[in-house]
Amino acid sequence: MSEAMPEAPTRSAVTGSPGLLASLDPLLREWLPRQRWFAGKGRPVTGFSLVAATELLPADGKLGLYHLLVRAHQPLEPVQGTVPHPGDCYQLLIGVREALPPRLAPALIGHVHEGPLAGRTVYEALYDPRPAEVILEALRTSARIGQLRFERREEIRPDLVPRVVTAEQSNSSVVYGDTFILKLLRRVLPGTNPDLELPLALAREGCSRVPPPTAWITAEPPSGAEEPYVLGVLQPFVQGASDGWELALRELAKGEDFSAEARALGRATAEVHTALARALPTVTLGHHQLQSMVAGMTERLEAAAQAVPTLRPYAPGLHSAFEALADLAREGHTWTAQRVHGDLHLGQCLRSPSGQWWLIDFEGEPAKPLAERRMAQPVVRDVAGMLRSFDYAAHSAGGPPAPEWAAACRAAYCSGYAEVGGRDPRTEPVLLRAYETDKAVYEVLYEARHRPDWLPVPLSAVRRLATGDS
Numbered sequence: 001m002s003e004a005m006p007e008a009p010t011r012s013a014v015t016g017s018p019g020l021l022a023s024l025d026p027l028l029r030e031w032l033p034r035q036r037w038f039a040g041k042g043r044p045v046t047g048f049s050l051v052a053a054t055e056l057l058p059a060d061g062k063l064g065l066y067h068l069l070v071r072a073h074q075p076l077e078p079v080q081g082t083v084p085h086p087g088d089c090y091q092l093l094i095g096v097r098e099a100l101p102p103r104l105a106p107a108l109i110g111h112v113h114e115g116p117l118a119g120r121t122v123y124e125a126l127y128d129p130r131p132a133e134v135i136l137e138a139l140r141t142s143a144r145i146g147q148l149r150f151e152r153r154e155e156i157r158p159d160l161v162p163r164v165v166t167a168e169q170s171n172s173s174v175v176y177g178d179t180f181i182l183k184l185l186r187r188v189l190p191g192t193n194p195d196l197e198l199p200l201a202l203a204r205e206g207c208s209r210v211p212p213p214t215a216w217i218t219a220e221p222p223s224g225a226e227e228p229y230v231l232g233v234l235q236p237f238v239q240g241a242s243d244g245w246e247l248a249l250r251e252l253a254k255g256e257d258f259s260a261e262a263r264a265l266g267r268a269t270a271e272v273h274t275a276l277a278r279a280l281p282t283v284t285l286g287h288h289q290l291q292s293m294v295a296g297m298t299e300r301l302e303a304a305a306q307a308v309p310t311l312r313p314y315a316p317g318l319h320s321a322f323e324a325l326a327d328l329a330r331e332g333h334t335w336t337a338q339r340v341h342g343d344l345h346l347g348q349c350l351r352s353p354s355g356q357w358w359l360i361d362f363e364g365e366p367a368k369p370l371a372e373r374r375m376a377q378p379v380v381r382d383v384a385g386m387l388r389s390f391d392y393a394a395h396s397a398g399g400p401p402a403p404e405w406a407a408a409c410r411a412a413y414c415s416g417y418a419e420v421g422g423r424d425p426r427t428e429p430v431l432l433r434a435y436e437t438d439k440a441v442y443e444v445l446y447e448a449r450h451r452p453d454w455l456p457v458p459l460s461a462v463r464r465l466a467t468g469d470s
């Protein structure tokens, strides 16, 4: 992952960091669970431990800046308050000032009462241009600071003005002068992260559908026992882009057909898949692997039906989609699997003003372990995600559902895919139905947890899929 670049001299990590964490502890307990990107919602935070602390600007100056990797301890279930759990590790960029100027009020974390920062105000530093500039400068100069490693593949211009992206995200992003966008991962894990791995592999293949990583940040693990943590990726910013979800809803609201764009998206997806198959190993899924794939789908359905009672009447019909796949496996069918996007939907597609489509966010489903997200899978997995997304749009535009609009998009997407990929996904109806079913089940659970008003959208698909209609 690393390429030869000049390195700035190493600075040291924070001394007295346990004291630092102790003084932040009460503030973080209150602030962290309120963040959109906090993954452990619904379970109280019972404490923190420090994975790494790095001083990026000394706290005794007008503006201090700490980079923290902090493990949040949470019991497994809200009702089982005593079950120990190692806890998720979060990346925090903490600014320290005497007082916050009004423009930074939304970034407030709190006022510190004890310890090395007593009397100071701490805040989410990404909202502040100066700390964001410090990060870009470290990337520009390939700095090593404490456990942090900043690496780059391309030159980065100095003096790019930062602005934080305020959209609801699983992570946090800063745009620099409309030239680059830096995504800082929030829940971080040791090991190769597909959000860096796949765009780098695609860049090596010359694939022009994915912004190539310009630079990235990793952290050396504290003990040497683990692999480095991937913390962030800087990539070119696609100026003036709209995402596929916004565009689809806009066209629907006007009663316009979207199938030309859907076809272009199918072509773009196939281009990315073709490049990934060239860049990284492909495997054949035989009986054993297909059985365990079906077992995973079945388990997820059972868990979702347990959690969302409205799903239960459809469970037998949905099981039949997985059984049909198991039957094919028993008959000796095999499928080629390769690295895929893993969480493809219209919101992960950007269209630039020139009409070019880009695919972003190769992180996969963030709740899953990295090893699972990095497994080779049939390309139909991504296709199913996009087909679900057209259906979502047709049920979310505000007016009555527009099934014909969705059907036209779905058909056009598959045709576009076949034009470039050489194989029409509709020639794999059993696999496609199984993956669409798996995704719809995931969506039922996702909406029940995060956006209950949206639950009817995946439920309408569940009704269709349970009866075997495509």
Ligand SMILES: Nc1ncnc2c1ncn2[C@@H]1O[C@H](COP(=O)(O)OP(=O)(O)O)[C@@H](O)[C@H]1O
Residues within 6 Å of the ligand: 165, 167, 169, 170, 171, 172, 173, 181, 183, 211, 235, 236, 237, 238, 239, 241, 243, 347, 348, 350, 360, 361, 363
């Ligand atoms: N290269 C890019 N150019 C322009 N906008 C981008 C780019 N990458 C991401 N974005 C914008 O940032 C948002 C969040 O990016 P994403 O990678 O999906 O982060 P997350 O994992 O936090 O959802 C996207 O929805 C898109 O609007």
Ligand SMILES: O=P(O)(O)O[C@H]1O[C@H](CO)[C@@H](O[C@H]2O[C@H](CO)[C@@H](O)[C@H](O)[C@H]2O)[C@H](O)[C@H]1O
Residues within 6 Å of the ligand: 170, 245, 343, 345, 346, 347, 385, 388, 389, 390, 392, 393, 443, 446
């Ligand atoms: O954007 P993320 O990668 O965090 O994905 C999660 O949130 C998505 C919603 O923002 C959710 O996607 C579902 O809703 C979309 C419309 O808002 C729709 O286009 C997708 O097809 C549908 O799955 C996604 O499932 C979830 O993982």
